[in-house]
Amino acid sequence: MMGQPPYSRTTIDELLRLIERAGLFERQPMVERKIMHYSSLQTILLVGEGNFSFSSALATAFESAENIVASSIDSEDKVLRVYNTARSSIENLESRKALVLYEVDATRLHEIEELSTRIFDRVVFNLPHAGYFPGGECSKEAIKKNSELLSMFLESATKLLSLDGEIHVTNKVGPPYKKWNLEGAAENYGLYLKESVSFQKADYPGYMNKRGSGAKINRTFRLGECETYMFSAV
Numbered sequence: 001m002m003g004q005p006p007y008s009r010t011t012i013d014e015l016l017r018l019i020e021r022a023g024l025f026e027r028q029p030m031v032e033r034k035i036m037h038y039s040s041l042q043t044i045l046l047v048g049e050g051n052f053s054f055s056s057a058l059a060t061a062f063e064s065a066e067n068i069v070a071s072s073i074d075s076e077d078k079v080l081r082v083y084n085t086a087r088s089s090i091e092n093l094e095s096r097k098a099l100v101l102y103e104v105d106a107t108r109l110h111e112i113e114e115l116s117t118r119i120f121d122r123v124v125f126n127l128p129h130a131g132y133f134p135g136g137e138c139s140k141e142a143i144k145k146n147s148e149l150l151s152m153f154l155e156s157a158t159k160l161l162s163l164d165g166e167i168h169v170t171n172k173v174g175p176p177y178k179k180w181n182l183e184g185a186a187e188n189y190g191l192y193l194k195e196s197v198s199f200q201k202a203d204y205p206g207y208m209n210k211r212g213s214g215a216k217i218n219r220t221f222r223l224g225e226c227e228t229y230m231f232s233a234v
């Protein structure tokens with residue numbers, strides 16, 4: 001005797017409609033696109049963005065920025081007010097499906113709701129800097145505050161890393177930047193320096209580095225010799 005089919009045609013049709021509505025039929029596997037050592041297939045968190053031009057350069061190169069989370073410690077209002085090109089960079093990021101976050105403190109990433117449930121293949125902080133110091137870059141205070149920023153960032157970023165993920169810090173080379181003890185701090189959190197490569201801003205079309213603090217916050221500055229230090233826990 002023929003049994004009843006387990007599901008009626010209407011149930012199957014309803015199921016197909018739900019799947020279609022969720023966009024599961026249309027989702028294509030992502031095509032890999034690269035810019036320098038970054039890939040569209042990597043989940044990438046950028047912190048300490050100034051005018052969002054670096055993350056925007058990645059988004060443009062990848063075409064789809066679904067895997068990018070770009071963030072600034074500043075409020076949206078401040079970012080749009082102080083950086084004249086921020087709006088177009090942010091629009092570029094969002095139109096390519098990146099997540100843009102504001103008021104993200106790079107030293108407390110693991111406490112931020114939108115980040116604490118995610119893991120990243122790359123966490124990137126370009127030209128970290130703790131602010132303007134009246135005594136200058138070589139003052140004890142500047143070195144202490146910048147060292148603290150790097151150390152606390154590394155500690156927090158480690159908690160969001162995928163198994164073979166990397167933390168990238170781009171910094172100027174030489175004194176006083178060497179005194180920020182980047183490699184020493186990394187060691188404290190079980191990270192080792194996998195590689196360090198020369199950083200050229202021309203490799204990222206559209207990227208314009210910014211001071212990020214003080215009265216001349218929107219001004220760019222000469223980079224000179226810079227390196228991207230790549231740390232990993234494995």
Ligand SMILES: C[S@@+](CC[C@H](N)C(=O)[O-])C[C@H]1O[C@@H](n2cnc3c(N)ncnc32)[C@H](O)[C@@H]1O
Binds near residue numbers: 073126131211212
């Ligand atoms: C020299 S600017 C570089 C800005 C940008 N990354 C670039 O490449 O143009 C230093 C940046 O570090 C950011 N910063 C300082 N302390 C931070 C913190 N605790 N969390 C996130 N960003 C921070 C500042 O807001 C500023 O934008």
